[in-house]
Amino acid sequence: MSMLTEQQITFFNTFGFIILRKVFSDEELAIMDDEFETSLKTIQGERPDNEVPKHFNWSNLGPETPFLSLLPEDPRICETAEQLFGEHVIAVSSNSNRRVGNTHWHTDQSHPHSYGLKFAAYLQPLNSDNGAFRVIPGSHKQPFNDKLKHIEMHSSEITVPYYSCDSAPGDIVIFNFATWHSSFGGSTNRRMCTIDFYKNPETPEEVEGTYDQVIVDEKVYAKLRAYGSGFHPHWLANPQNSPRRQRWIDWLRKYGFVKSEEA
Amino acid sequence: MIQDNYSLTEEQIKHFEVFGFLVRRNVFTTDEVAKMNEEFDSRRAVLLEGTDPEEKRFFDNWPNRNPETPFISSLLDDPRIYQHSEQLVGEDSVPVHSNANSYSQDSGWHPDRTDHNICTIKNVMYLQPTTADRGALRVIPSSHKNPLHKDLLRIGLRGFKENDSQFLKKSGLCGADIPCYIFESNPGDIITFYEWTWHAAFGGYKDRRTCTFNFYRNPKETDEIAAMQLEVKNYAEETRTLGTVGLQFHPTWLENPDHYPRRERWINWLKEWGFIQAQYK
Numbered sequence: 001m002s003m004l005t006e007q008q009i010t011f012f013n014t015f016g017f018i019i020l021r022k023v024f025s026d027e028e029l030a031i032m033d034d035e036f037e038t039s040l041k042t043i044q045g046e047r048p049d050n051e052v053p054k055h056f057n058w059s060n061l062g063p064e065t066p067f068l069s070l071l072p073e074d075p076r077i078c079e080t081a082e083q084l085f086g087e088h089v090i091a092v093s094s095n096s097n098r099r100v101g102n103t104h105w106h107t108d109q110s111h112p113h114s115y116g117l118k119f120a121a122y123l124q125p126l127n128s129d130n131g132a133f134r135v136i137p138g139s140h141k142q143p144f145n146d147k148l149k150h151i152e153m154h155s156s157e158i159t160v161p162y163y164s165c166d167s168a169p170g171d172i173v174i175f176n177f178a179t180w181h182s183s184f185g186g187s188t189n190r191r192m193c194t195i196d197f198y199k200n201p202e203t204p205e206e207v208e209g210t211y212d213q214v215i216v217d218e219k220v221y222a223k224l225r226a227y228g229s230g231f232h233p234h235w236l237a238n239p240q241n242s243p244r245r246q247r248w249i250d251w252l253r254k255y256g257f258v259k260s261e262e263a
Numbered sequence: 264m265i266q267d268n269y270s271l272t273e274e275q276i277k278h279f280e281v282f283g284f285l286v287r288r289n290v291f292t293t294d295e296v297a298k299m300n301e302e303f304d305s306r307r308a309v310l311l312e313g314t315d316p317e318e319k320r321f322f323d324n325w326p327n328r329n330p331e332t333p334f335i336s337s338l339l340d341d342p343r344i345y346q347h348s349e350q351l352v353g354e355d356s357v358p359v360h361s362n363a364n365s366y367s368q369d370s371g372w373h374p375d376r377t378d379h380n381i382c383t384i385k386n387v388m389y390l391q392p393t394t395a396d397r398g399a400l401r402v403i404p405s406s407h408k409n410p411l412h413k414d415l416l417r418i419g420l421r422g423f424k425e426n427d428s429q430f431l432k433k434s435g436l437c438g439a440d441i442p443c444y445i446f447e448s449n450p451g452d453i454i455t456f457y458e459w460t461w462h463a464a465f466g467g468y469k470d471r472r473t474c475t476f477n478f479y480r481n482p483k484e485t486d487e488i489a490a491m492q493l494e495v496k497n498y499a500e501e502t503r504t505l506g507t508v509g510l511q512f513h514p515t516w517l518e519n520p521d522h523y524p525r526r527e528r529w530i531n532w533l534k535e536w537g538f539i540q541a542q543y544k
Contacts, residue, residue, distance in 0.1 A: 007434035014414050015442050136404060137442035138411045147281045147405075152274055161282055161404040161444030 003080040012084055016140030016179035017165070023076055024121065024170045028067070033123060035065040036096050036191060054100040060193065061094055061235035068094065069235060072195050073242055077119055080174065081197040085117055088200035090251045092116075092217075093230055099131075099183070099190040105153045105160065107145070108177040110216040114209030115199040116177040121170075123191040128164035131186025133173050135163050140178040148180055200251070214256045231258050269346040279351055283407030284456035286446060290343050291388070295334075296450040300390050302332040303363055303472060310508050323365040325508045327474065328516040335363065335474060336516065340523055344386060347455065348478040352384055357532045359383075360477040362507065366398075369467040371422040371431075371438055374412065375458035380490035382480035383458040390472040393448050397466040400454060401443040407459035415461050439465045481532070495537045499544035512539050 004012075012018040024032065039058060060068035071077055072091035081089045108118060126132035139145055153160050162182070165173050175181060183190070201207045221230065236258065238245050252258040271285070279285040291299075310325055327335045338344050339358050349356055376383060393399035406412050415421070419429030425438050441463070446454045456462065458477070482491045502511070512533060519526050533539050 005434070007430065007436075010418050010430070011434065011436075014411070014418060017442075135442065138403065138405055138414075141410055144281070144405045144408070144411065151277050151281055159286065159444075161284075161402070163442035163444075 003076060004083050009083060012174065012176075015135075015137040017135050017137070017173060017175035017181075019165050019167065020080075020172045020174065021168075022170045023172045026170070029123070029169050031067045032121070032193060035060075035068050036123060036193070039065055039096060040098060055097075055103075056099075057095045057097040059094065059230050059232060060096055061230070062232040063234045065096075068096070068193060069232075071193070072248075073245060077195055078197075078244065081117060081119070084174070085115065085197060085199045089117075089197045090200060090248045091195060091245075092198050092248075092252065092257060093194070093196045095194050095196075097192050097194060099186060099192070100188045101186055103183040103186075105136075105148075105180055105182040107139075107180050110220075111209035111212045113201075113203070113205040114177075114213045115206070117197050118175055118177065119195040119197075120173045120175070121193045122167050122173075123169055123193070124187075125168050126186075126190075127166045129185045131183050131190045132167060133165040133175075134182045134184065135165060135175065136161065136180040137163050139180040140176040145178055145180070210255050217257065269342045271347045271350050276350060279455070282402075282404040282444075283460035284402050284404075284444075284446075284454060285347075285351075286448075286452065286454050287347070288449075288452045290453045291451040293451065296390060298334045299388075299474060300450075300472075302335050303365075303390060303474075306332050306363065307365055307470075314508070322367065322506070323508070324362045324505060326511045326513070327361040327363055327476075328511065329509060329513040330515045332363070338474070339476060340526060343453075344476050345478075345525065348384060348386065348476070351455065352382055352478050352480040355481040355528075355532075356478045357481065357529045358476055359479045359533070359538060360475065360511065362475050364473045364475060366464075366467055366471040366473075367469045369425060369438065370462075370464045371425045371428055372403075372415070372420045372441060372461055372463040373423055374406070374415075374421075374461050377412070377416065377459070378490055379459065380484075380486045381482070381494060382487075384455055384478050385458055386453055386455045386476040386478075388450070388453050388474050389448050390450050390474065392450065393446070393464075395439075395445045395447060395466070398464050398468065398471045399448065399466070400446040401439075401441075401463045401465070402446065402454075402456055403441070403443045403461040406461040407457040412459055412461070420461070437465075438463055491536060495541055498538060498541040502542070511542050 008018055042064070043058060060071070062069065072094050078091065081091070108116070120133065122133075128134070136148065139148060167173060198210065198213070199206070201210045231252065236249055238249060249258065271279075275285055306325060307323065309331070310323065314323070328339070329336060339361055345358070348358070375385065387400060389398070389400070391398075403411070403415065406415060419433075420431070420441070422428030422431065425431060428438070431438060443463075448454070464471075482488045517530055517539070519530060
């Protein structure tokens with residue numbers, strides 16, 4: 001059964017994002033909260049100052065977070081990604097993120113020929129004033145996407161027109177990496193789980209973009225001071241022999257996202 | 264606070280070009296808005312007296328350029344209306360439409376214009392406060408340009424009445440679910456947008472009021488000239504379709520008693536293109 005209707009796919013392709021409501025049940029949210037909290041405490045305990053940076057994230061692919069580690073393979077997630085970006089999409093990360101304060105306007109696309117999409121599940125209710133995901137609809141497409149790089153987004157003279165993706169726990173916001181987004185007014189403890197998928201490259205430019213993405217990902221990982229390895233050996237061992245996961249792992253190795261020492 | 268210099272900054276012009284609209288706050292004072300509402304009241308009352316109440320109309324609207332609404336009529340000659348318009352669509356641009364509008368329902372998603380050979384902008388001032396739930400204008404950023412402009416047509420979003428939109432019908436969404444910027448405003452604020460820009464308003468109510476001032480870019484290229492000729496040809500029919508009551512270019516306005524050079528230029532242009540003659544057809 002298809003996860004998204006034809007109209008939902010049209011909406012995503014037109015506006016560069018979509019909100020899916022009540023994807024996770026209350027029971028699942030309780031598990032997600034619990035795994036998030038446990039991981040955060042463990043990480044805080046291991047840090048010398050017992051504190052974590054303003055923007056902090058860690059991989060959910062370890063055995064300590066069994067529910068979250070399986071989310072990329074959850075049909076509600078991976079089949080939706082396949083509908084949007086083709087059956088050969090690759091799950092490249094599954095993270096928990098703890099954010100403090102504002103995230104200014106930006107895109108997640110690092111190379112013009114590298115395409116991806118992000119699933120974001122916020123663990124708290126959010127609206128425009130307390131950190132909800134803000135998006136500029138349609139900004140994933142050219143030439144609009146590039147033009148936004150050349151205008152002043154933080155001027156008092158103008159207001160950046162945006163749409164606020166107000167959400168409740170259980171909802172998922174899916175957006176194209178190229179879509180401009182931000183978040184303002186967030187608390188000191190904004191929590192979200194994210195899963196990223198890359199489109200399988202099909203042209204020489206896209207292949208180049210994918211290799212470029214490997215370098216960028218390493219830099220971003222270092223900048224965000226992410227905790228631990230992105231790809232836990234337990235996940236790479238693929239104990240359930242999932243064919244889909246094995247395809248992802250093979251692809252991640254081929255392009256260098258997984259280094260030989262991690263295998 | 265009303266600014267003395269009504270010119271737009273480079274940043275504002277760039278914003279308009281990129282997003283297809285621009286918001287200016289507190290352009291007119293409370294006293295001026297009160298005067299507009301007063302004129303609006305009396306003109307609407309007179310026109311409604313002469314209208315068949317059983318007649319089905321999208322909305323009541325009438326031209327501003329008439330001696331019964333002298334203050335509203337004078338606004339076209341006010342730099343707060345023409346100065347930024349000339350910055351946006353050219354010093355030789357011309358106000359072809361200037362109307363008062365009284366709506367009684369929502370306005371579904373639509374652009375006013377899809378032919379990119381005619382470049383027009385609309386200045387809209389709401390005479391009552393608006394909020395997302397009560398009639399605020401909504402615009403889809405950058406929908407004045409392709410590919411978004413055409414994409415929205417292709418998916419079937421258009422429908423002046425919500426039920427007319429094929430996309431909304433099929434998706435089960437309502438007009439308010441479409442992601443956009445919501446221009447919540449107080450009387451005196453003005454939004455200017457390209458007529459190609461997709462817009463809508465929800466939470467409509469009886470006698471939701473706007474005054475609009477539309478400026479046309481002077482056509483120069485062959486395709487633009489042909490499109491403008493077609494515009495003139497269809498002018499009378501379009502006016503009838505919209506149910507506009509009265510003459511767009513009232514003889515009193517055409518007399519230009521104060522000999523404004525700018526207005527004189529506009530009148531010459533309107534005559535040259537045939538708009539003034541077209542209103543009598």
